[in-house]
Amino acid sequence: MAIFLSAHGYDPGPTQRPLIAGALSGVVATVPAIAILYLFGSLSVEARILRTSELTTVAAGVPLMALAGAVYGYLFGRAANDVRGGWLFGMAFGFALWAAGAVMVLPLASGGPTPAGEAAIGLFLSLVAWGAALGSVHPFVHRPLHENIEAAAKRSEVGPSAAASGPSR
Amino acid sequence: MLRIVAYHKAILAGAAGALVWEAVLRILMLLGFHSFDVVRELGTLAFPNGSAAEWWPAGIAAHAAVGAIWALFYAYFFWARLDWPPPLQGLAFAALPAALAALLVYPQLRLMHLHQDIAKLDWHMFLAGLEQTRLGGLLLGHALFGLTVGSIYTHPVGYPATRQCSTPPTSKEPRNHSGKRVPADGRFIFATGIECSYPTTEQGRWRRDEMAATGHYRRWREDFELAREVGVTHIRYGPPLHLIFLGPGQFDWQWSDEPLAELERFGPEPIIDLCHFGLPAWLENFQNPDIAAALAEYADAFAKRYPWARFYTPVNEMYVCARMSALDGRWNEQLRDESAFVRAVVNLASASIHMTNAILAARPDAVFINSESSEFYQPCCPDDDIQQTAEFENERRFLPLDLIYSHDVSPRMRDHLRKHGVGDEQFAWFMASKPPKRTVLGLDYYEWNERLVSGDGRARALGELFGWYVIASQYWERYRRTLMHTETNRADAADASRWLWRQWHNVQLLRSAGVPIIGFTWYSLTDQIDWNRGIEKPLGIIDPVGLFDLNRDPREVALSYKHLIDAHRDRPGYRECKAVTEVIG
Numbered sequence: 168m169a170i171f172l173s174a175h176g177y178d179p180g181p182t183q184r185p186l187i188a189g190a191l192s193g194v195v196a197t198v199p200a201i202a203i204l205y206l207f208g209s210l211s212v213e214a215r216i217l218r219t220s221e222l223t224t225v226a227a228g229v230p231l232m233a234l235a236g237a238v239y240g241y242l243f244g245r246a247a248n249d250v251r252g253g254w255l256f257g258m259a260f261g262f263a264l265w266a267a268g269a270v271m272v273l274p275l276a277s278g279g280p281t282p283a284g285e286a287a288i289g290l291f292l293s294l295v296a297w298g299a300a301l302g303s304v305h306p307f308v309h310r311p312l313h314e315n316i317e318a319a320a321k322r323s324e325v326g327p328s329a330a331a332s333g334p335s336r
Numbered sequence: 337m338l339r340i341v342a343y344h345k346a347i348l349a350g351a352a353g354a355l356v357w358e359a360v361l362r363i364l365m366l367l368g369f370h371s372f373d374v375v376r377e378l379g380t381l382a383f384p385n386g387s388a389a390e391w392w393p394a395g396i397a398a399h400a401a402v403g404a405i406w407a408l409f410y411a412y413f414f415w416a417r418l419d420w421p422p423p424l425q426g427l428a429f430a431a432l433p434a435a436l437a438a439l440l441v442y443p444q445l446r447l448m449h450l451h452q453d454i455a456k457l458d459w460h461m462f463l464a465g466l467e468q469t470r471l472g473g474l475l476l477g478h479a480l481f482g483l484t485v486g487s488i489y490t491h492p493v494g495y496p497a498t499r500q501c502s503t504p505p506t507s508k509e510p511r512n513h514s515g516k517r518v519p520a521d522g523r524f525i526f527a528t529g530i531e532c533s534y535p536t537t538e539q540g541r542w543r544r545d546e547m548a549a550t551g552h553y554r555r556w557r558e559d560f561e562l563a564r565e566v567g568v569t570h571i572r573y574g575p576p577l578h579l580i581f582l583g584p585g586q587f588d589w590q591w592s593d594e595p596l597a598e599l600e601r602f603g604p605e606p607i608i609d610l611c612h613f614g615l616p617a618w619l620e621n622f623q624n625p626d627i628a629a630a631l632a633e634y635a636d637a638f639a640k641r642y643p644w645a646r647f648y649t650p651v652n653e654m655y656v657c658a659r660m661s662a663l664d665g666r667w668n669e670q671l672r673d674e675s676a677f678v679r680a681v682v683n684l685a686s687a688s689i690h691m692t693n694a695i696l697a698a699r700p701d702a703v704f705i706n707s708e709s710s711e712f713y714q715p716c717c718p719d720d721d722i723q724q725t726a727e728f729e730n731e732r733r734f735l736p737l738d739l740i741y742s743h744d745v746s747p748r749m750r751d752h753l754r755k756h757g758v759g760d761e762q763f764a765w766f767m768a769s770k771p772p773k774r775t776v777l778g779l780d781y782y783e784w785n786e787r788l789v790s791g792d793g794r795a796r797a798l799g800e801l802f803g804w805y806v807i808a809s810q811y812w813e814r815y816r817r818t819l820m821h822t823e824t825n826r827a828d829a830a831d832a833s834r835w836l837w838r839q840w841h842n843v844q845l846l847r848s849a850g851v852p853i854i855g856f857t858w859y860s861l862t863d864q865i866d867w868n869r870g871i872e873k874p875l876g877i878i879d880p881v882g883l884f885d886l887n888r889d890p891r892e893v894a895l896s897y898k899h900l901i902d903a904h905r906d907r908p909g910y911r912e913c914k915a916v917t918e919v920i921g
Contacts, residue, residue, distance in 0.1 A: 287447045330834055
């Protein structure tokens with residue numbers, strides 16, 4: 168995927184703010200994710216595993232998801248702005264988080280116990296839904312955050328000096 | 337946007353893959369094969385104690401949905417990465433979901449089926465979950481899935497040449513519609529373009545349509561607004577000839593009416609590109625001698641329908657079109673034959689002249705910008721054969737322009753034309769048809785336009801050896817016509833700003849040498865599709881050459897171009913450009 172994204176340049180775009188857009192989108196996407204966790208009873212199971220309250224679990228989860236959203240914005244760069252494919256990229260990212268986080272990190276962090284039964288289904292669906300929501304809302308959250316072209320075009324590095332590739336003497 | 341994906345095909349392919357998997361594995365299981373039953377595993381999550389009539393529909397629906405998502409993933413990230421037959425690409429891809437299924441999903445499914453909230457997870461679950469026969473079934477299922485997806489998911493861009501494109505040119509008003517018109521009259525032209533190539537491939541059966549692939553038919557209002565935002569005065573614009581010109585006397589103007597009304601009202605001023613590498617299916621290809629009369633009819637109808645349009649490119653890049661169609665065997669007639677090449681050149685040049693005359697009859701003050709690829713061939717070594725090949729190529733590059741500008745050719749080229757079917761009478765007709773006064777020679781330049789004729793006689797791209805200044809000077813010396821830099825871009829997006837400014841300095845230097853130049857163009861407004869492969873194969877790979885990507889987010893070169901335009905447009909010599917007023921005047 169890294170090679171593939173490189174065709175478009177790793178730059179997220181000169182007028183874009185992918186980290187803040189990703190973080191905000193990550194927070195927005197927790198709404199359906201928390202709802203699914205609650206509906207499947209996964210939230211209380213996770214709280215029990217982590218030996219804390221449901222509220223604390225959510226409170227800790229939201230900034231983590233903001234961070235994960237920022238990582239998504241950073242990794243996917245321009246691709247994250249694709250309205251058509253964003254849900255799929257986000258879902259893939261959510262699946263990867265589930266695989267790495269829920270399947271590996273949570274059991275290790277808690278010493279082995281992991282959600283099972285319906286709680287495991289809820290955890291899986293919540294992270295996939297979080298990813299799909301993240302990828303879906305990211306282009307729309309990002310758009311108003313873009314720097315204005317008029318202002319960005321005044322930057323010196325896009326001016327005539329861009330023609331020179333060697334060091335100045 | 338990563339890649340152009342045909343969603344309906346991918347979803348169909350993924351669902352079909354899941355169904356083939358189920359059909360084969362179900363039969364094997366009924367025959368006693370002990371396999372992993374993915375449909376039962378998924379279905380019983382929803383109906384833990386349900387009958388087969390309950391879990392089977394739920395399971396197959398879930399599996400088809402998962403299959404569709406994997407197929408979309410394949411379409412975005414894997415398709416066309418390997419130059420293999422499509423079924424084998426699908427088979428290779430299937431290794432990824434197979435590995436995830438065996439190592440991750442299967443143990444997790446077992447967890448999900450437990451009748452408890454919390455379980456102890458150990459490494460044994462990851463590594464010892466599947467018996468060999470069940471693992472065999474899982475791998476066989478994935479192989480069938482991959483082969484099916486790979487077989488079905490092909491041709492994500494384009495459509496059968498005999499079918500009309502199904503997307504009508506509707507476009508929503510952009511949120512930030514400025515309604516601001518960039519002044520153009522008498523000023524130096526700063527232009528961009530909408531990439532609009534529409535050749536056929538696969539022996540005329542498959543139509544490439546860059547405007548459809550880049551989403552322009554859906555987003556044209558937004559595209560025009562972006563062009564205004566950058567500050568360009570003109571836009572090279574080629575309404576889709578193959579969709580508009582349905583037959584003699586039959587035109588479907590819905591493909592051009594609204595976009596051109598928007599350009600007329602708000603700008604940028606269009607440079608109308610009437611024939612861009614393709615023909616309607618009913619005209620077949622460029623070997624057809626009737627295209628000149630037919631395209632003249634189209635030009636006449638077009639000029640009468642849009643009487644305000646002033647700038648025209650009757651036929652875009654005739655040399656490239658003839659070469660790709662009749663010499664390199666890649667588009668349209670797909671021939672590899674010198675006589676076919678000469679025939680294509682003659683037909684294209686004849687069409688250009690007839691179209692020009694038709695437009696002049698409707699709009700006598702029309703300006704013609706004959707865009708052509710600026711080519712140069714450098715011999716690698718002092719070998720007589722290599723030298724002669726380079727000399728011949730350097731003469732042949734001029735051939736279409738020689739014909740439309742009535743410029744005599746060398747005795748050697750004249751003999752060559754005779755040998756390949758151009759009679760003296762036909763040649764004399766070209767030499768007698770003088771081009772109109774308001775004619776501009778547009779010269780396109782890319783990093784592959786300078787070529788080295790190497791020891792084996794093949795031409796290889798040299799990169800920017802001498803540059804646009806030197807190559808354009810050769811064309812200027814030959815034709816002495818006002819010039820315009822009508823296309824450039826850079827395949828490496830990270831280097832595009834540097835390339836833009838260097839091209840611009842070439843233009844400035846040639847202007848300062850006294851050559852009349854009316855404009856400069858970054859081509860195109862958005863990224864293009866499959867041009868790194870000459871749009872020969874319908875792969876849907878995006879070339880990041882635009883001012884904007886296909887999400888319509890600016891690339892750095894858009895900022896550089898705006899910087900360049902802002903810095904120059906009101907300077908003396910650009911605000912009132914003598915070369916422009918002389919051409920328009």
